[in-house]
Amino acid sequence: MASLYPAYPRQTFIALRTLVWKETHRYLRIWVQTLVPPAITMSLYFIIFGSLIGSRVGPMDGYSFMEFIAPGIIMIAVITNSYTNVVSSFFGAKFQRHIEELLVSPTPNYVILAGYIAGGVGRGLFTGLIVTIIASFFADLRIHSIPITVSVVFLTAVLFSLGGFINGVFAKKFDDIAIVPTFILTPLTYLGGVFYSISLLPEFWQKLSLANPILYMVNAFRYGILGSSDIPLGIAYTLIIGFITAGTLLSLWLLNRGTGLRS
Amino acid sequence: MREVYARPRNVSNTTARLARDHRPCIEPAQGDTFIAFDCRPAVLDPVHAIMNALSLRQLNKTYAGGVTALQDIDLEVPPGDFFGLLGPNGAGKTTIIGIIASLVRPTSGRVEVFGHDILTDAWQAKSNIGLVPQEFNFNQFETVSQIVLNQAGYYGIDRRTALERAERYLRELDLWGKRDANSRELSGGMKRRLMIARALIHEPQVLILDEPTAGVDIELRRSMWDFLRGMNERGTTIILTTHYLEEAESLCRNIGIIDGGRIIENTDMRSLLAKLKSQSFILDIAGSVSDFPTLSEFHAVPVGERTMEVEVYGDQTLSHLFAQLNAAGVDVTSMKNKSNRLEELFVRMLDNRAQKTTPRTR
Numbered sequence: 001m002a003s004l005y006p007a008y009p010r011q012t013f014i015a016l017r018t019l020v021w022k023e024t025h026r027y028l029r030i031w032v033q034t035l036v037p038p039a040i041t042m043s044l045y046f047i048i049f050g051s052l053i054g055s056r057v058g059p060m061d062g063y064s065f066m067e068f069i070a071p072g073i074i075m076i077a078v079i080t081n082s083y084t085n086v087v088s089s090f091f092g093a094k095f096q097r098h099i100e101e102l103l104v105s106p107t108p109n110y111v112i113l114a115g116y117i118a119g120g121v122g123r124g125l126f127t128g129l130i131v132t133i134i135a136s137f138f139a140d141l142r143i144h145s146i147p148i149t150v151s152v153v154f155l156t157a158v159l160f161s162l163g164g165f166i167n168g169v170f171a172k173k174f175d176d177i178a179i180v181p182t183f184i185l186t187p188l189t190y191l192g193g194v195f196y197s198i199s200l201l202p203e204f205w206q207k208l209s210l211a212n213p214i215l216y217m218v219n220a221f222r223y224g225i226l227g228s229s230d231i232p233l234g235i236a237y238t239l240i241i242g243f244i245t246a247g248t249l250l251s252l253w254l255l256n257r258g259t260g261l262r263s
Numbered sequence: 264m265r266e267v268y269a270r271p272r273n274v275s276n277t278t279a280r281l282a283r284d285h286r287p288c289i290e291p292a293q294g295d296t297f298i299a300f301d302c303r304p305a306v307l308d309p310v311h312a313i314m315n316a317l318s319l320r321q322l323n324k325t326y327a328g329g330v331t332a333l334q335d336i337d338l339e340v341p342p343g344d345f346f347g348l349l350g351p352n353g354a355g356k357t358t359i360i361g362i363i364a365s366l367v368r369p370t371s372g373r374v375e376v377f378g379h380d381i382l383t384d385a386w387q388a389k390s391n392i393g394l395v396p397q398e399f400n401f402n403q404f405e406t407v408s409q410i411v412l413n414q415a416g417y418y419g420i421d422r423r424t425a426l427e428r429a430e431r432y433l434r435e436l437d438l439w440g441k442r443d444a445n446s447r448e449l450s451g452g453m454k455r456r457l458m459i460a461r462a463l464i465h466e467p468q469v470l471i472l473d474e475p476t477a478g479v480d481i482e483l484r485r486s487m488w489d490f491l492r493g494m495n496e497r498g499t500t501i502i503l504t505t506h507y508l509e510e511a512e513s514l515c516r517n518i519g520i521i522d523g524g525r526i527i528e529n530t531d532m533r534s535l536l537a538k539l540k541s542q543s544f545i546l547d548i549a550g551s552v553s554d555f556p557t558l559s560e561f562h563a564v565p566v567g568e569r570t571m572e573v574e575v576y577g578d579q580t581l582s583h584l585f586a587q588l589n590a591a592g593v594d595v596t597s598m599k600n601k602s603n604r605l606e607e608l609f610v611r612m613l614d615n616r617a618q619k620t621t622p623r624t625r
Contacts, residue, residue, distance in 0.1 A: 018416025067415020097400035104364045105417035106389040
């Protein structure tokens with residue numbers, strides 16, 4: 001693996017800046033595909049589950065249903081958009097073969113990884129912000145702790161960007177970039193305590209829910225906004241940072257091996 | 264009386280020229296004062312090894328499926344060379360290019376660019392290479408200028424320099440008017456020129472082109488040849504793969520022929536062509552081939568109703584052939600070379616190697 005300090009720091013920075021801007025420009029250019037859909041979908045969640053059904057559900061953990069689900073819905077937007085951005089962009093680059101532009105260049109692998117992750121985090125946080133603004137029309141969101149809210153949402157965006165990257169590395173056809181989001185990510189997100197407190201579940205399902213990493217992120221984020229969580233914060237942070245470390249090491253290892261990139 | 268510097272075998276003209284402080288090496292003639300100098304093959308001499316633009320050592324590649332694409336490839340390309348890598352489809356040309364450009368991982372062996380190892384000194388090595396691949400591989404959704412500017416960024420080139428160079432190379436390749444067009448809207452020829460502009464944006468010392476004129480019309484092909492010659496004259500080392508042998512014959516100074524993953528010939532164009540002992544000519548005649556006389560010294564076979572193929576060896580002359588035809592009262596209406604010389608040699612070399620049972624496609 002490359003030494004920690006780059007041999008050509010100025011050039012390395014220019015390469016990183018180029019890739020970050022290219023990735024950012026990508027999702028901004030196709031904003032109708034990337035930024036508008038989550039705004040519409042999440043507005044529908046707020047109208048249907050929050051206003052129409054939520055008023056009959058009654059309070060959850062002492063908060064109105066709308067207040068309770070708002071943080072979870074913001075997290076759904078952040079998770080899906082971070083993941084989708086990186087997996088589509090990276091697989092698209094492989095499919096059109098313009099990833100070769102990067103592979104022939106001296107841009108180090110960790111810069112390639114950082115550039116794509118920056119794009120995913122950027123889009124995740126951008127859509128998260130849009131959904132938060134929409135949520136504020138429906139619920140009175142008083143943020144309990146800004147450092148916890150911001151750090152959890154940022155780390156979650158990083159983690160799912162890494163997930164999208166690893167998916168993109170292995171993907172060989174378009175089906176492969178849809179399988180993980182459809183069959184793994186969506187179920188885990190919806191079962192991750194977005195719409196309910198796990199204290200409502202029978203004990204067996206409560207225990208099983210604790211194996212779902214998304215539960216920890218949703219709850220940590222909910223703690224940041226509302227000040228209430230089903231699980232201890234320390235465990236949530238440890239888990240997220242642990243997964244990020246593992247995801248980063250795996251991604252770099254795959255890049256250095258050239259998996260899915262160099263024959 | 265001239266002073267002549269001898270060039271030992273195995274050392275290309277360019278290496279020898281560099282070694283003699285740019286004094287040209289010419290073939291000695293009678294009456295020349297002969298001055299020998301030490302210019303051993305680069306592989307023996309570390310100083311010259313460092314000077315090589317490209318050096319491949321014991322390169323092997325076996326793909327995951329078990330297909331052996333390259334076997335023990337050793338190749339030295341001196342700086343300033345115009346090197347052609349020839350071979351039939353599937354011979355391993357694109358694998359070699361892929362390894363040099365870090366798109367394919369070698370199973371074993373080393374690649375050095377101006378003495379910089381492609382793996383351990385990647386920034387220096389890769390910055391010295393520009394690649395023009397065989398197939399279009401740019402982002403279809405980006406504009407021409409975005410593509411070249413992003414590429415400059417990946418090489419760590421600051422924005423101002425990148426903008427200057429982008430304008431220079433896009434103008435030079437006649438793409439400046441299309442700079443804001445989406446790359447997918449370009450014609451085939453423009454797309455190819457865009458890949459050349461992109462490969463030049465970091466001003467590499469070595470330009471590698473994989474089948475640069477495949478599917479390109481004659482006019483564009485000629486203008487690309489002129490462009491590449493100009494680049495080479497200004498000092499850029501050019502390595503190209505091609506299956507247009509006319510292209511290799513017209514452009515390249517040195518040639519490597521690869522077949523079945525091995526280099527079977529690596530020499531300069533002149534000595535390669537000198538190996539060709541005979542040429543075949545196609546003659547169209549006024550009468551029927553049945554009236555064609557039996558020639559005493561030439562081998563002739565009919566190939567059409569009014570067309571004969573005649574083989575002329577190096578020690579024979581065309582005027583001698585025509586004298587015989589004249590004497591027999593045969594009128595020749597037109598004549599052409601059966602194929603260009605390199606092609607003929609190439610086919611023979613490969614045929615000699617090919618197993619009789621497996622017909623080779625050219």
